[in-house]
Amino acid sequence: MKKIPGLIFLFLLMNFSIIGQIMNKKFKSEVQTIILSKSEEKTIITDNPVIDLGTQGNYQICFDDLVMKNLTYHLRVIHCQSDWKPSNLSEIEYLQDFNDIPIRSPKNSFGTKIPYLHYQIELPKVRISGNYIAMVYAQRNKRDTVFTKRFSVYENAITVAAKISFARPNHLRNTHQAIDLTLIYPNQLMLNSDEGIQVILRKNYQTKNWLDKIPRAQINGQDRKITFPFYDNENVIPGGNEFRLINLSSTQQKMTFVESIRQYDAYTEVSTQLEVPQGNYSYVQRPDFDGSFVIDHYENGNSNVSSDYIWCIFQLKMEELANEQIYVVGAFNQFEKSPENLMEYDASKQMYTKRIRLKQGIYNYQFVSNKPNNMLEGNYSQTENTYEVLVYFRKPGDRNDSLLGYNKLLFP
Incomplete structure (x- = not known):
């Protein structure tokens, strides 16, 4: 599999909101209901899905074309670093099969007032953990991008022990929640510092990292534990409200x-x-x-x-x-x-x-x-939220950020 020259330049042409960082984005208004999820009927569709490297499979990408032109679409999988910028790995390093996969045989809608073609394709398996982009483009023209969709693949190398609770400061207790976080790493990771470790906390499957000011980690080599002393409420998150x-x-x-x-x-x-x-x-x-x-x-x-x-x-x-x-x-x-x-x-x-x-x-x-506004929905510490902890680590000598730990927490 040959690496395509100028691929990063292509991304810069695609008008992403952050230069070099690939976002979830749709480029064609006629394409609707873009889903990357398990293939079961009536499954709950979340944004930014996270998949276990050891149990890949049964995930698919599907979307509807309301123009009904029966175009030829192709799927391409792109490996990214922890910041969602494309890595310099070749495709053979992260894919088990060939890239540029045709999406064939769309199904016609049945009994609908608004007709559409429904496309779906199984998500290809990958070799390594990390962040990925599913990129769909039309007519074999990679510049005619239809949409990009994020997903992550993790391996259970680092144990993520985390707990969500009410915020401790009195002035935040009624409106905010907080996370306590401990990482347990295996012997083969020989850590002397937190260099190369990145911890991301997401709320309700969205892209924002709520631990953007995480303090320096404390490493206990004897117990193989990494802890984070939150001295200034860096682990406090607004509770929001039920949707x-x-x-x-x-x-x-x-x-x-x-x-x-x-x-x-x-x-x-x-x-x-x-x-x-x-x-x-x-x-x-x-x-x-x-x-x-x-x-x-x-x-x-x-x-x-x-x-x-x-x-x-x-x-x-x-x-x-x-x-x-x-x-x-x-x-x-x-x-x-x-x-x-x-x-x-x-x-x-x-x-x-x-x-x-x-x-x-x-x-x-x-x-x-578009401005800070708590009046529309409010912030409540009792709100039931889903949190995800993603732990990335770049091993010495590697050119990519591996996703070595993942945990999904439900509060309360």
Whole structure:
């Protein structure tokens, strides 16, 4: 397998938000519902999935093409360092098979008002742990990139012992959570310092690292333990709030939090129940998917090709916020603040609204501002959150960052 010259230059042409760092990004508006997950029906779709190196398989990439041109798409897997910048490894060093895999035989949607072609392909297995990008492009032209999707592969070389609790300082106890962290490493890692170790804490499967100011590690060579003395609340995280939910699995009957359904010849339109800011209210426990979503068709079992696309109108009743932009975010749009999910203010109704096209299913979402704003959702230490600890280490002599430890924690 030959390494493609100028590949990094290609990434710089692709308008990523951070130069050299590859993001989750969609480049074609006609491509919808991009999913990298286990292949089971009605599985919960999270962003930035993490896969065990020893039990790879049963993961797939799927997406829908609403233009129905039956284009030839190809999948390419790119190895990245811990900062999501492409590594200089050759493909034969990290892949078990060939790259540039054709995505063939799309399935036509069945019984939907909005027709589409459904593509899916099994994710190829990799040889080494670390960060990866699944890159899909059209017509064998790598510059015609359709989307990029992040995923990580870990190995259980470092044991991650972690615990989430309420924040200890009195002024943060009602609004924040905290992590206590210990790493246990094997004998063959011969660590004398924390050089080469990077610890990342993610919340609800999003990309942000909540331990960006982690202190220097303390290494106990006798017990093979690495601890982190948090002296200045570096391990404290805002609790946030439970995600809002809209059930779009049926176009025939009102499901959870649906206000109205309007049927048209070419499409169906659904309005959510009227929502309000939650930051000034007491915490209320609600079941959610921690920002994720599920593709589901209530009346038909085959959700991949029988689920229709619905125009969903999100509604937020409140006074207009001067000099702020309000967005609808969730795993369905990678929590990205983009023009596609920027809400508009209707002064006559005194509410923000946004019309977004979504595939039938159940969606978590939140309202966020382009500026710091706790009023929209609030911060509560009781909030049920999912945390992920990822431990990267560059072994002496290696040219890549290995993902040697991983742990997923549920709080409380």
